[in-house]
Amino acid sequence: MDGLHKGWFTEFSPDDLEKINGSDSDSKQLKSDGQEMGGAWPGQAFSLQVKKTLFHEKSKYQDVLVFESTTYGNVLVLDGIIQATERDEFSYQEMLAHLPLFAHPNPKRVLIIGGGDGGILREVLKHEQVEKVTMCEIDEMVIEVAKKYLPGMSCGFNDPKLDLYCGDGFEFLKNHKNEFDVIITDSSDPVGPAESLFGQSYYELLRDALNDDGILSSQGESVWLHLNLIAHLIKFNRQIFPTVNYGQSIVSTYPSGSMGYLICAKNANRDVTVPSREVSPSIQSQLRFYNSEVHRAAFVLPQFVKNALNQ
Amino acid sequence: MDGLHKGWFTEFSPDDLEKINGSDSDSKQLKSDGQEMGGAWPGQAFSLQVKKTLFHEKSKYQDVLVFESTTYGNVLVLDGIIQATERDEFSYQEMLAHLPLFAHPNPKRVLIIGGGDGGILREVLKHEQVEKVTMCEIDEMVIEVAKKYLPGMSCGFNDPKLDLYCGDGFEFLKNHKNEFDVIITDSSDPVGPAESLFGQSYYELLRDALNDDGILSSQGESVWLHLNLIAHLIKFNRQIFPTVNYGQSIVSTYPSGSMGYLICAKNANRDVTVPSREVSPSIQSQLRFYNSEVHRAAFVLPQFVKNALNQ
Numbered sequence: 001m002d003g004l005h006k007g008w009f010t011e012f013s014p015d016d017l018e019k020i021n022g023s024d025s026d027s028k029q030l031k032s033d034g035q036e037m038g039g040a041w042p043g044q045a046f047s048l049q050v051k052k053t054l055f056h057e058k059s060k061y062q063d064v065l066v067f068e069s070t071t072y073g074n075v076l077v078l079d080g081i082i083q084a085t086e087r088d089e090f091s092y093q094e095m096l097a098h099l100p101l102f103a104h105p106n107p108k109r110v111l112i113i114g115g116g117d118g119g120i121l122r123e124v125l126k127h128e129q130v131e132k133v134t135m136c137e138i139d140e141m142v143i144e145v146a147k148k149y150l151p152g153m154s155c156g157f158n159d160p161k162l163d164l165y166c167g168d169g170f171e172f173l174k175n176h177k178n179e180f181d182v183i184i185t186d187s188s189d190p191v192g193p194a195e196s197l198f199g200q201s202y203y204e205l206l207r208d209a210l211n212d213d214g215i216l217s218s219q220g221e222s223v224w225l226h227l228n229l230i231a232h233l234i235k236f237n238r239q240i241f242p243t244v245n246y247g248q249s250i251v252s253t254y255p256s257g258s259m260g261y262l263i264c265a266k267n268a269n270r271d272v273t274v275p276s277r278e279v280s281p282s283i284q285s286q287l288r289f290y291n292s293e294v295h296r297a298a299f300v301l302p303q304f305v306k307n308a309l310n311q
Numbered sequence: 312m313d314g315l316h317k318g319w320f321t322e323f324s325p326d327d328l329e330k331i332n333g334s335d336s337d338s339k340q341l342k343s344d345g346q347e348m349g350g351a352w353p354g355q356a357f358s359l360q361v362k363k364t365l366f367h368e369k370s371k372y373q374d375v376l377v378f379e380s381t382t383y384g385n386v387l388v389l390d391g392i393i394q395a396t397e398r399d400e401f402s403y404q405e406m407l408a409h410l411p412l413f414a415h416p417n418p419k420r421v422l423i424i425g426g427g428d429g430g431i432l433r434e435v436l437k438h439e440q441v442e443k444v445t446m447c448e449i450d451e452m453v454i455e456v457a458k459k460y461l462p463g464m465s466c467g468f469n470d471p472k473l474d475l476y477c478g479d480g481f482e483f484l485k486n487h488k489n490e491f492d493v494i495i496t497d498s499s500d501p502v503g504p505a506e507s508l509f510g511q512s513y514y515e516l517l518r519d520a521l522n523d524d525g526i527l528s529s530q531g532e533s534v535w536l537h538l539n540l541i542a543h544l545i546k547f548n549r550q551i552f553p554t555v556n557y558g559q560s561i562v563s564t565y566p567s568g569s570m571g572y573l574i575c576a577k578n579a580n581r582d583v584t585v586p587s588r589e590v591s592p593s594i595q596s597q598l599r600f601y602n603s604e605v606h607r608a609a610f611v612l613p614q615f616v617k618n619a620l621n622q
Contacts, residue, residue, distance in 0.1 A: 008356070016360070043382030044564075045319070049354040071354030088535065091613070178459070208367040224399065249613075250561055250569045253355075254533040257568010258561045288615040289602075300608035302402070302560075302597040 009050050009067060011082050011255070013041040041225045041255045043295040046082070048072055048253070054149050057140035066281050068151045072253065074149050075116055078142070079192050084117050086152060088252045093153075094247045094290040095298065097123035097143045099263055100182045100217035101130075102279065102295060103272040107181040110134070111209065113169035113197065115186035116142030118154035124184070125156045126283050133244050134180070136172040138193055168224050173205035180210055185218040190229075198229075200236045203264075207240050213267045220246060220260030223305045231309055233262055242268035246309060247298035249289065261298070273299040314391050317544055320378060321358040322393050326351050352527035352536045352566040357393070359383055359564070365460050370452035372504040377460045383564065385460050387428055389453070389584060390503050395428050397463060401564045403570050404464075405601040406560045406609065407436035411493045411528035411575045412441075413590065413606060414583040418492040421445070424480035424508065427453030429465035435495070436467045438592050445474045445491070447483040449504055449557070471575065481507050484516035491521055496529040501540075509540075511547045512574075518551050526579045529570030531557060542620055544573055553579035557610035560600065572609070584610040 003010045003017070012020065049070040056065045065077040073086025084092070086271050101107050107132045110124050116137040124133050133156075137143055143166075146154040156162065165172060169185070183206055187194035196202055197218075206216050221229055230246065237244045245266035251259040263272045270276075275292050284291065301309070314321045314328070323331065359380045366377040376388040384397025395403070408431050411419050419442045421435050427448040435444050438604070444467075448454055454477075457465040467473065476483060494517055498505035508529075509547060517527050532540055541557065548555045554576035562570045574583045581587075586603050595602060612620070 010358070043380060045358040046362070047321070047356040047358065069354060090615075224565075236447070248561075250535070250559075250567075252533075252567035252569065254568075256561075256563035257565075258563065284614070289613045291614045291617070293611045294613060297608035297611035300604045302605060303595070303602045304401075304476045306602070 003077070004050065004053065006048045007050055008262050009075070010045050010047040011044075011075065011077075011080060012045045012166070013255070014080065015040050016042055016045070017080060030164065037142070043190045044255065046253065046255065048075060048082075048085070049143065054180055055145050056158060057141070061139045063137075063144060064141050066145050076146070076150060078188055081189060082253055083188060084119060084153065085253050086150065089119055089153065090288045091249050092254070093119035093123050094287055095247070095259075096120060096186060096219065096261055097246060098287070098290045099183060099261055099295060100184065100215040100272070101127055101265065102275040102277055103265070103270065104182055104213070105276040108145075109130070109180050111136070111176075111180040111183045112139075113185045113187065114194065115184070117146040117150055118143070118157055120184055120186045121156040121162065122153060125159055125161065126286055130161065132163065133159075133161050134165070136165045136169045138166070138168050139142070140166045153156050170202055173202075173209050176209045178208070178211055181214055183210060183214065183216050185216070187219050189221070195278070198233070200240070202242050203237055207266060210266050213270065215270065215272060216241070216264045218262040220248075220262040221301070222254065222256045222258050223260060224250060224256035224258060227305065227308045230260060234309055237262065237264055240264070241266060243272060245272050245299055246301070248301070249294075249298055279310055295299065314360065314388070315364065319358045320361050321356050322387070322388075322391060323356045324352040324354075324566070325391065326353055328391060334370060338414045340554060355566065357564065357566065359386060359393075359396070361451055364563060366456050368452070370450050372450045373509055375450075375452050382407050387453075387461060388456070389499050390528065392500060393564055394499060395430060395461070395464065396564050397461065400430055400464060401599045401617050402560050403565070404430035404434050405560045405598055406558070406570075407497060407528055407530060407572055409493060409598070409601040410558060410572055410606060410609065411495065411526040411583070412438055412442070413555045413586040413603075414574065414576070414581065415493055415526050416587040419443070422447070422487075422491040422494045424483075424494065424496045424498065425449070425505070426495070428457040428461055429454070429467055431495055431497045432467040432473065433464060436470055436472065437597055438566070441472065442471075443474065444472050445476070446478045449477070449479050451477045459504055481513055481516065484513075484520050489519070489522055490524055493529050494525065496527070497531050500532070509544070509598055510544060511551070514548055514551050521577050522599060524581065525576070526581065526583060527552070527575045529573040531573040532561075533565065533567045533569050534571060534613070535567035535569060538616065538619045541571060548573065551575070552577060554581055554583060556583050556610055557612070558584070558611055559612070560605075589591060
């Protein structure tokens with residue numbers, strides 16, 4: 001059973017899928033150092049109706065599925081987990097990209113780790129001052145299926161500002177120091193190929209790859225599911241960065257309907273919870289989710305989250 | 312098929328469930344006056360794992376189900392739609408109740424239409440200045456199952472400040488004029504017994520039942536699913552109330568993970584998007600979602616919603 005059943009795709013939590021399939025081969029990846037890790041949401045599942053399966057193969061790293069849904073457009077699924085639907089991807093892509101980009105006064109060099117569907121790249125290229133975008137995606141198959149089946153997301157892959165590397169983000173960072181104004185980690189959950197992107201040593205490499213006024217933005221899971229993991233990420237990042245903030249937005253097809261964004265800055269005086277620049281009318285007209293007020297409001301957290309994160 | 316299947320409860324959109332069951336008896340209720348109506352989210356479904364079915368009967372008005380889930384506590388389901396889970400109900404109950412109650416400088420008399428699970432009543436009673444709460448719920452069976460299976464929500468039903476009526480909210484309002492400081496409509500979707508609670512004549516009755524500085528709060532569906540209905544509700548309410556605002560919060564087990572709140576005031580000078588009163592430490596310590604910053608941020612809308620609602 002892989003989630004495709006009777007005309008519907010069902011996204012189970014990886015641990016529930018193991019139980020349904022009677023295998024526990026990967027369950028050790030779900031727990032680490034006593035922390036509840038992301039990538040698990042036992043006891044709940046989300047389904048989309050499938051019109052047509054467009055692509056389904058195993059890459060070197062993961063199971064890659066693209067299907068046409070009846071009401072959410074084309075849908076990208078990696079290892080059984082929905083990564084993006086054409087209907088609501090703009091919320092995640094815009095927030096993960098524009099929170100750090102508008103918090104930065106003048107972002108010229110940007111690095112994207114992951115982001116193979118191209119959605120983050122599309123958003124970064126909306127900023128005219130960006131001179132060069134470097135992207136490091138481990139799985140070339142994701143880029144290829146995005147080019148073919150997700151044209152609205154992958155429209156930036158031919159841009160002359162792009163330097164594209166296919167390889168491991170962790171290894172890439174070891175050779176790049178003080179180079180980027182903004183780094184965006186657009187990863188899947190910490191189960192499978194993205195596992196190393198949630199550890200302390202990864203964030204230390206990110207800090208070193210940023211310029212002195214550099215800002216980092218990372219996929220930060222959901223406060224409804226992974227509050228312990230989020231508290232853990234924030235705690236160790238406060239040892240690495242002088243400025244650490246957590247925001248969130250609604251992304252309706254992600255588990256529990258929300259996604260968080262961990263935004264860190266190397267400059268202690270940089271307040272990432274407010275934009276540093278005005279959103280020009282020409283950019284605003286291209287945005288469906290983000291605006292300056294949404295930027296500020298993203299960092300206002302429900303009381304139970306404030307309590308848990310000591311904010 | 313009623314959503315309970317192989318140890319899981321699946322919430323289908325009512326129109327999809329009709330197709331699955333081969334019946335179209337209620338489909339006419341889903342469309343009205345060319346408006347996309349709430350209560351439909353075709354092509355997507357949400358499932359919770361069932362530990363034990365606690366109650367399942369048909370009342371005079373609807374199918375009433377309560378089950379114990381494996382990870383969301385006890386769950387109340389009406390006509391196949393999840394109304395509340397013990398794990399995340401606080402977001403909806405606190406926001407629907409405290410947005411109007413804290414926007415009002417001194418709410419003494421409060422009316423709840425619907426709200427049979429008791430969650431809104433519990434929140435209203437946290438305000439010391441409230442002298443009397445009137446509640447009008449059409450379905451006595453919902454109150455009875457809440458008392459038995461949802462004790463954390465139904466804890467206010469024995470409070471001496473409560474006047475409880477079992478009957479139709481629409482009819483109740485016809486006999487009550489200029490009486491309430493705050494009215495809260497805690498209804499299910501506009502399919503079934505709550506259908507009349509989404510029409511213009513209902514809102515005219517609400518206005519007439521409010522005092523001159525009265526504030527109304529209504530369950531306002533999701534911007535990800537029902538933007539046309541929401542635009543329609545706002546448009547006709549601007550003919551009825553001088554102040555009309557729309558806010559939202561994440562409620563992880565509602566379709567698309569969010570719920571909206573339509574907040575209207577009879578006083579043109581009342582800005583409901585900011586609290587009129589401080590949240591005392593004794594109330595704040597009882598709240599898990601709401602705080603003053605959350606109040607303000609709830610009314611900051613994503614750009615696509617602003618565009619659609621002309622806000």
